[in-house]
Amino acid sequence: MKKIVTKIEDNRMLVTLHKAFYEKLAIMSAAHGLTDSFVVMVEPYDEEYTAVYFEPKKDIQIVESGLYEAVQEFCNRVLDEQLRLDIEKRYGNIRDMIVKQAFAPVTEAQLSKELSADPGNKK
Amino acid sequence: MNEVDYIILPCKFMRCPQNRILLVNEVGEYLYLTEEEFEGLASYQLEPDSRIYYDLKSKHFLSDSERSLPSQVNLLATKYRTKKAYLRHFTSLHMVVVTLRCNQICNYCHASSKDDTARSYDMDVDTAKKVVDMIFESPSPSIKIEFQGGEPLLNFTIVEEIVKYAEKTNKAKRKNLSFVLCTNLTLINQDILEYLKKHTVLISTSLDGPKALHDANRIMRCGGSSYDKVIDKLKLTRAVMGNENVSALMTTTNNNLGNLNQIIDEYVELGFQGVFLRSLNPYGYAKTGHNEKLQYDMDDFVSAYKKAIEYIITLNQKGAYFVEYFATILLTRILTPFSTGFMDLQSPAGVGILGAIYDFNGDVYPSDEGRMLAAMGDSHFRLGNVKRNTHAELFYSPLLQKIIHNSCVEIVPSCHSCAYQQFCGTDPIRAYSQQNDKNYFGCIPTSEFCKKYKQIISYFMDMIRENDQAVMDVFWSWVTRRKYNEVRIK
DSSP states (O other), X not given: OOOSXXXXXXXXXXXXXXXXXXXXXXXXXXXXXXXXTEEEXXXXXXXXXXXXXXXXXXXXXXXXXXXXXXXXHHHHHHHHHHHHHHHHHHHHHHHHHHHHXXXXXXOHXXXXXXXXXOGGXXX | OOOOOOEEOSEEEEEETTTEEEEEETTSOEEEEEHHHHHHHHTTOOOTTSHHHHHHHHTTSEESOGGGHHHHHHHHHHHHHHHTGGGSSOOOEEEEEOBSBOSBOOTTOTTOOBOTTOGGGBOOHHHHHHHHHHHTTSXXXXXXXXXXXXXXXXXXXXXXXXXXXXXXXXXXXXXXXEEEEEOOSXXXXXXXXXXXXXXXXXXXXXXXXXXXXXXXXXBBTTSSBOHHHHHHHHHHHHHHHOGGGEEEEEEOOTTTGGXXXXXXXXXXXXTOXXXXXEOOOSSGGGXXXXXXXXXXXXXXXXXXXXXHHHHHHHHHHTTOOOEEHXXXXXXXXXXXXXXXXXXXXXXXXXXXXXXXXXXXXXXXXXXXXXXXXXXXXXXXXXXXXXXTOOHHHHHTOHHHHHHHHHTOGGGSTTGGGOTTGGGOOBOHHHHHHHHOOTTSOOOGGGOHXXXXXXXXXXXXXXXXXXXXXXXXXXXXXXXXXXXXXXXXXX
């Protein structure tokens, strides 16, 4: 079985993600979430895989097991991000429909009905 | 196994403690799923007659079919419009700095106040009238004018001018006009109070707790304690104006971070019905070198905040009605379908479109923080001046449009997929000033703003998930402004 995380030198880890399952946007999004503690570099690994390198920031003290756990956490995050993208692709247009309709002109009668239901608008 | 034919409606998800997945949709409705349920949902394997399927359907996380979609979109659009109602009318809060002079020199002063003899920092009559004219250009049917400083009572004649001119202007404009005076109270007297009462000017003051804690932060410019003066004048003010027309704010510094319960006790003892536990703003004197000791790590603030909330919950359960105002805003967002306008935590940000601030010289900023930054030498957020610019030039400027556009959580990296999106907001001015982001997004993973609000929202969401009835009843009492005993199920 392929190793999920590879240690390539002290304090430097590599994750390779298959392009058939993980898009650039999902990878970037998950990687961005770890930039508080790590320097993250994303680049092509080969034709099939994308490489993601992790290195703790200079001021971050982290033991090897902690680094390993953080990179594993990234793997789960990228899975979630890809799922978000997949759902967005399938049904993202519904959100646009909701927002468009919400900001479409409404009659005064409709508005005052909604306003009167909102306790924040009562003195 | 074949896929079940349902549509997943727009929502965000987040992994939570105890292997739960939080789902929040575009109108702030939420549901906690087990991992198994979430996996079933995402792989289109949920049984249509299962409990979780009905829960998801009733809260608009899924739709049975294309056929039922239009009615669900219609309903969600109405709810979305309700949630975003604060955007409907444009700027309603107008803060006017009538002077930068102050008779106190508080060690965290956000306003970077000036000596009380420096009259060149007073607003003049001509500027004041132009400020009022500009304020009434706002399309909002509600106009709240908030007098700020410095200490506004040092230039009270301009406060009177503005009240008089605004009331006169409003005879034609017929808006819902209100006034608030933000004052340290030390200069207030019977005559001023009679005037304020006559013109229904509410009072907001500052109180940092009992004497030792208050005086550690808030001292008179001439030296010495301000606490006794504030308490004396508070009594006088309430005697004339009534308790309900006077509120107070506190600021958390390293001096009082460990003593929030004492501050709460002081507020309760003085008859206030709530407190806003405010963290320190990184502007003004609070940012300058000699006051670094006032600052603290955001994790320490959140930890102190949580303990204080627990204490306030207990007070309510014992019979007192006492709220924490920020918690009430968040809980209203989470537990009700209604809109809550709160400039500091809004998407798009409330700067300029919910509130604006007019400096003593007529300069206009989208928020007080923008003005504070200018006082520190960076006038990036100056929209213009009431004497030289039109309302359109100020409030439809490319600068404000860019700020508003880039402060929508949907497009801020990391916020874009956060499940707390509907409860949270952005602070473009802090992103600019603390993280040097000229596009105002900020770097969320390293942002103190996110660190604070994400932890606090998680804290309340965890309590809501635990659903302890005695705690939930306190929350509902805050949201509905009723006493704990009134919301308890007998």
